[in-house]
Amino acid sequence: MKQIIYLYLFLSSLALFSQSNFNSQHYKVTLGDLETNTFEKDSTANALTIYELGNSYVDRYDYDLRTEIKQKIKILNKEGFDKANVSIHLYNKDDRKEKVDNIVATTYNLVNGKVTKTKLLEKDIFREKYDENHTLVKFTLPNIKPGSVITYSYKRISPFMFKYEGWRFQSDIPTLYSEYRTSIPGNWFYNIKLVGGKKLTTNTSKVEKHCLESSRGGYSDCGVSVYAMKDIPAFIEEDFMTTRDNYLARVEYELQTFKSFDGIIHNYAKTWKTVDREFKTDKDIGKQLRKSINLEDFLQPEVINESDMLKKANSIYSYVQENYIWNGDYKIFQDVSIKNLIKSKSGNVSSINILLHNLLKESGINVKPVLLSTRNNGFATKVFPVISDFNYIIVQATINDKIYYLDATDKYLNFGDIPFRCLNGYGRLMDFKKGSEWIDIKPSRPSNVLYKVELNFDENETLSGDVASRRTGYHALNYKKSYYQNKDAHLLKLENEFPYIDISDFKVTDKDITSEEFNESYHIEYNYEDTGDHIYLNPFFVVFFNENPFKLQERTYPIDFGYKDTYFYSLKLNLNDNYSIVEMPKERSIALPNNAGRVLFSTKFAGNSLVMMMKINFNQAIYEPEYYQALKEFMSKIVTIQTNSILLIKKK
Template sequence: MKQIPLYFLLLTNLILFSQSNFNSESYKITLEDLETNTFKKDSTANAIIVYKYGNSFVDRSDYDLRTEVKQKIKILNKEGFNKATVTIHLYNNGNKKERVEQIIATTYNLEDGNITTTRLLKKDIFREKYDENHSFVKFTLPNIKEGSIITYSYKLISPFMFNYKGWDFQSDIPTLYNEYRTSIPANWHYNIKLVGDKKLTINTSEVKKNCLEYRGGSAGCVNSVYAMKDIPAFIEEDYMTSKSNYLARVEYELQTFKSFDGSVYNYAKTWKTVDHEFKTDGDVGRQLRKPINIKDILPLEIINENDLLKKAKAIYSYVQENYTWNGDYNIFKDVSIKDLIKNKSGNVSSINILLHNLLKESNINVKPVLLSTRENGFATKIFPVISEFNYLITQVTINDEIYYLDATDSYLNFDDIPFRCLNGYGRLMDFKNGSEWVDIKPSKASNVFYKVELHLNENETISGSITSKRTGYHALNYKKSYYQNSDAYVEKLENKFPYLDISDFEVTSDGVTSLDFKESYRIDYNYEDTGDYIYLNPFFVKFFNENPFKLQERSYPIDFGYKDTYFYLFKFHLDDDTYTMVESPKDKNIALPNNSGRITFSTKVLGDFINIMLKISFNKAIYEAEYYPYLKEFMSKIVDIQTNSLILLKKK
């Protein structure tokens, strides 16, 4: 540990950075870096990336891709200590390996008026193997305290020029300045993609001649500088797809390589090329082309069905009921219809290709569709990247109607696909006419309906019934919960309402593949006796227990996956003349911009009946980020209505 007098760092930096809390455009440490322990722009931040720098170029001696990385981070509190642990991921393929060199890491603290430094020791750098093709180098900076500044730098050497180093500009903590420099020889041509909605502060490129030489030949380089300033933290919240869709970063996809002898190698493919490769592929393509004898698999009553829609539904149900998904998303490997039929279990491709082939052999128009799931991120539309797909479903066309099918889930209805597949679009693999993008959207609405009917009895007890109906994805989740363990489901329901006694519970829907989930049960309400008054909250069931939107602002869409509606009807009957209603909730009618959602809440008294109605409509499956403050307030109103809508009854 070394002590450095404060004036040593102050002399060169005090004037330059006196107008800024942090020295955010330099790797150097200043006094203000250490003295500043708050971040006004984001009071929730536990740490800040003050400065991040990368520089990627091709080495003139061995033609490896080298990337220099530097980072300076401010630790604001103990919750930010985890930023002192750094993991560097490395890739290897056979004899070719990425490696990291010259790791230098230092912790700076302000102690008794002096800056102390603590350096990372080599013995505290660990290298571990993850799998056959991946390993990582890991280290934790020493002597971390609240207010510390940490810096670390290293050099990454890669022999894989096809995989030019991408760069993240955004993190889960705020970033003040982030710069990435690249030097790409003209031999390599990449598709360059900027991901996310953040704009570059600096975006410049220039050509430098003769930057690379090989056996008497030479090539120029395109030298680029990309930088962003004041990048907010990316905080994950409910109702979103993969964060990889939105994190600000730059990515590279090798398109062509031209060697010094003039030979040109094409790496980026057109969809026409991909279609041909997919069709002739020895794994997925071969299984799709493989003929199948439906008489060896399907019952005669299905084979003999003449109505194509009924036949398609029967084939779909048969595959659902007889084959189990093993949970594997690896759609391009280990695909075997033969093994699936033998073992009754297989991956996504095996199950849905079996479904595809059975439909095809039954003279039903069917095609495979490649997807990237919500957790996997969006598939690139600009150019084909086949590795970005991790799921396969089927498209069926009958009487000009289009249906999307996935037989991996025995609870799904015909023309439903799992929620994980609701990621906007997929690639329809039409081997005759060429593939095309298709929109993937739910075919049916998803709704929740509750009806609560209560009576105030002569003995001043309150009893009645609750009936509910769910459709679409709301029904799917409840069907799984109930039919997998009905006893546990009922027990959970009883524990959910400690002030209710539940009896005569009944499910009235038609089983696991029913289009809806309907249940009913009787209740006895154990209210608090306050003498002459009864306070009654009509919302025994709450659609939202709390507001899921808590961020100050959100820069990415609110993706519910599907449109839905919630409806709650409460009917209260005063059986005698003992009590009268003296206070009721106020009516509300609240709309989202462009009529994209609405809350309707009303209370009406008709004779001895008190009727309360709440309807919540979300008219869009996906809301742009601009809707966030409105949705946040919208949800707050819903929670408030469900929590604070009280009926006050008074003895006559």
């Protein structure tokens, strides 16, 4: 009788589980997977990975790397239908190529209380050439509806053991359970890297004896590992971040050594000492860096004979900026040719900045190349050398004991500035005498925005006045490009941003496109809201932040502005004897924790004038996720301050 009761309670609890919960423990689709159509932990989710499994191992007969994939996904609404579109990326090199086999895909629906299955047909699987080294195998699961559960599985077969299959635990939808199993023969030794900062819920390893054998009696043991994560939130991209690949939870493999059954060891991973030596003798970058240059072929005599080394460096930098155009190519280890650059006046990053390097070096200036990975390319690995992580090169110049970082690919850059794309934390300084080292890459000067506005009422009740603005650093760079690339469009954009003002006498006072600052001034006529005896004015006709850029409930990756900056706005409103102020915004002082930022907003009435000032400081270039809620509230208050109005009343 007790056994019957226990069985009844078990079946009852199982039925209750299946009606209200997803089965994240198995690939098999349950009634609970189909009946549960909401995800309480993330009400914004359009789809949900219930269960996923990867299993990578080396075939004992042909030594190919085999990876078996299983996915079970819940489609919560129509916006989640795109998860039914599957693309499998296959790599090929010369006569070797990856293959995919055993594709099985099924859509499950609950129709009138009954489970229906719709299988993917072979004819609906397509192949598409992506580029010379990649092919896509694509399919779309059939009969998708809100509430569907889809499953698909396949096996990828690869002859490329140096590309051991990595695994992503996180994607743009929540994941309940993700597991990756690996079996790696002792012949292959990999550097294994866990990225993203999330903790594994399972991390086990054991040794399997004689997992791989050779025809001559040799054998290898295998290291068998299991990695798993549970309840992984969706990764949602937001403003002020580098590439998402820096933060997605995943495991990656980098082949270090391979030992064949005859005992020969092949080294793939290298030390920086080895990399430095190879880099120096490389047929592309190394060879180009060693080229000698006849300065008379490039520079005017007055530049060559200039005794002030900083002035000389500035002139050389300007020469390269003005005479050679970057073609947008980030390839830094191939197609590097100063000869072709000189001939065509256009080239990739390496060609332009190596020409700059060589001209400075030939002029007696201490220079070294610096390898970078740009913001969109991800962080370069620091644990061990991975040259393929780098996609950019700049020049370090030391002049009068001061260090400058130079990039001649952008004609708007001031000497000592580098493009925003290069602000990715650090780079590798390639010093061929002392050895390479990691260095921090930071902006050379502050980035600020400052506005000074003075408005006056005349006897005809017209409100007009003058505006002066100054931008420095990256704020100046963006405005220089906007203005000098199309002056008419720049002015039109300015007028469209402020529809209730008329602009005249627009002036830019800077000398050229590489000035450190961008200064503009203009006269405005303010078309205010007049409701009889009352006038409403928004004192912020310039708004630094129209809306709060931070909207997530939680952000698990850093807020990366790239640089520290300051915003300053001052207004002097001169009233004539016909007006008095009834209501004006309250003064505010708001600080981020640890003095990481501050907003000061003050209003004073002196004589017959209102003086208002707002200053916003972001004292850090990068804020850790712990600051997110404070930054979110900080930005919200800034937006609120900028939408406040001043109420004026006409005197009787």
